[in-house]
Amino acid sequence: MKKTLSVLLTLTLALILALPVCGADFPAASGGVSEIQKYGNLVLDIAAEKLTGSGYAYGDVLAVTVDGKEYEAPFCTNYSDVNTGELVLRDNDGTLILAINMGDFASTNGVAVKNKAEDGTVTWTVSGGRELKDIAVSIAMKEQGGYRDQYLIHQLVRTDKRSDYASDQIFANFRAIPFGSLGKNALFRSSSPVNNEIGRAAYADAFAKENHIRTVLNLANSTEEIQGYFAEEGFNSPYYKSLYEAGGVKALGLGVDFTAADFKSGLADGLRFLAANEGPYLVHCNEGKDRAGFVSALLSCFMGAAYEQVVDDYMTTYENYYHLERGSEQYEAVKNSNIVSILSTITGAKAAELSKTDLSAAALAYMKNIGLTDAECAALRANLAKDYVTAEVPAEVPAETPATPAAPAEKPAETPAVPAEQPAAAPAGTYTVAPGDCLWTIARKAYGNGQKWEKIFEANRDEIRDPAMIQIGQVLTLPAA
Template identity: 65%
Template sequence: MKKTASLFLALTLVLSLTLPVSAAEETSYPVLEGGVQEIQKYGNLVLDIDPAEVEKGGYTYGDLLCLTVDGTEYEMPLCTNYSDVDTGSLVLRDSEGVLIAAINMGDFATTSGLATKVAAEDGSYTWVFPEGKSLEDVSVTLSMKEPGGYYDQYLIHQLTRTDNRADYASDAVFANFRNVAVGDLGENALFRSSSPVNNELGRASYADALAKASNIQAVMNLADSDALIESYIAADGFNSPYYQSLFEAGKVKALNLGVDFTAADFKSGLAEGLRFLSEHEGPYLVHCNEGKDRAGFTSALLECLMGATYEEVVADYMTTYVNYYHLEAGSEQYEAVKNSNIVSILTTITGAKAGTDLSKVDLAAAAADYIRSAGLTQAELDTLRANLSKDYSLPTEETPAEPPEETPAEEPAAQTPPQNTYTVASGDCLWSIAQKLYGTGTRWPELYEANRTIIHDPNQIQIGQVLTVPAA
């Protein structure tokens, strides 16, 4: 399928979705018939339906189709790559002029019962069909299930990112680390990030340094078990000492949750983590592996509980996608992620019907109901709310004034450093300096980024260093 034609069809689809229902209903799509040319090594079916005929019939990428194979119907989206769907999901792939029905990381022929793969000792293989059947007997029909029914997910699967620190504006952006400061959340009470302990993405040490600078005191680890955390700590190259100290002090709750937010074990496990926060003082850190899905759900729930608006919750959730994928607000992919992810999350939390205007829902009441239904008592919920509303800012350290030294008359007076610099004094750290200069310690990464030529470790600054201070 030519890219230009495909782009035109995709734009046509987007425009068609704005038409009245009656106009959309008048659109008809031909039922295409054919067979199977070949079963590939991994069980993919190569169809003899010409992709040009699919395009001519008005089908385009992101449509949800019905593929009937030998009398059995399957729903699958029309896409360009196997990775356009989740692992284990069906996909109809337009691959350089060939139409292929497959399961991403799976075996469609075997799973469907169409044929059985028999391997020989020399590594060759054959596909054996049920008695009386052959490849030539397999019939296939293709029809429309829902135009654009997979389009948002298709766009989301086109997102790509790197794990190279140099491709990101700051350590905080790279580690997806930030203070969640919306609604009635206290100053520096709640933070979220990618994993500071699992270094699979190369971000752990950055998140760990940021956690230390933010004085994190209690952690909800949504991704790992205690055993997994211990294995990360024991691994060669482990470089998250602050997280290790929190874990060994019993300040990390390892929940090992899945990503099905509707599952009972997810909800009960989440309750354990929230109860842990109610029993410990902050500042708090919530993380999973990427800080994107499970951390996104949990952060949204806590933001709702603490009175954040719908717009604030959505903006915080989408910051992760801006950080990782450089999405621009209002772009097609941005809206696709928003509608597929955070809108779905808030619908789950509130129990609202699909399509409800969530900006008009009492999110705080809905979040409280959700948390109580997960297993927290009202007393635990009240304590959690009180903890999250506290101001956890580090106190500003006063440096005792020293009497001025007498300067000989013949010597010129010492010059005052310009206002855009700061000289590190005893007891200073980047957090406390940011607190003095900006009124919040959470802006310490700006100081670090502006002084990377003289600060090699943000946790180790030297008395007497003259720091460049970015404009407030």
């Protein structure tokens, strides 16, 4: 028996010793500093290839030691791959640069003192009476892939040219939110119809008028900012202005820290505004991406949307703006970093638990936690559940408001109906409902556009009583797109 235990202990010890130690597969690199740039960035004399050739990859978190002090910095390709004020080890075409994005690494960390001459020339005096060659630097792996998702998100590039998008609606990021018990045409989301910084305001304003929007949550701007947009040369959002003057716009001016007390209190005021005023409703920030994404997710969950529907709607914005492909590494990075994190914030559930969480109950609890009463929640739910199919333009909106704003200069004469990679139409046929399906996802598969779920619903009214309740194995008729 003792002999057996001894053998087992020996084998266990051998296996433990054989396991790789964190970072052991990534040899450390050492060297010094060849230059301190004007803005305090340290240019290292360690070639980037020494890292990439040893298996290091962009998105790894590295331990960079300078004069015995260790710093954590993600390995990236641009300063802007990290947020303002954060550290980055940048591969600048083969040269490694240790920097603070929009900051001064050398001064902030006492590596050197900046000397600025009258002519603007900058020189540096290394601390401790030393020379540049005396600064010792080493680099080692801290966490493989620890910053990968954030790095991929920072690589996203979008344009603000209308001609780069398949339709006005996609360009404006304007769409209805049709999930759960939300009424028909009750809730919409979009980019800003009033702030034209990204060139979409006139388009979003036209869609707001077309859909008879009555009540707006402006998550991004203050009252003063909105009035400033009205006064700008070239302002071209007359319908939005008419709603504002009629008291139909709530200016919240929220930040992007969804856990901050002022975000929660401001959001509570906005939800009370929706509870006290009828729709159709429009929720927007500037791009209609982050703050609008949070509020859209919250209201969708509150009204009974499925987890997949909420995620799909959020990611539609990134497909619209960045043409992300579903299932790609960037798509998954955005999903996990953004909407999954948002749903965890709303529900308190871990990412792996979200698909099994009662999202409606969790959203209600969140609303009550930020200050809404039971009566306010009930009024909000009742308003969101109404159908606004026959909604008319509010009487206070001037009749002469143009149906369509003057197009921005870059708007092309003709626009393709759908993106080139999506089918323009799908042949009539049938579809058998599979696990995880909803009308939204079926419409995406059939027509390349989840917004066409209503076509399927209308064609199958005899079989579907509630569009949020379809059965696995159910055979649905797919009408021509």
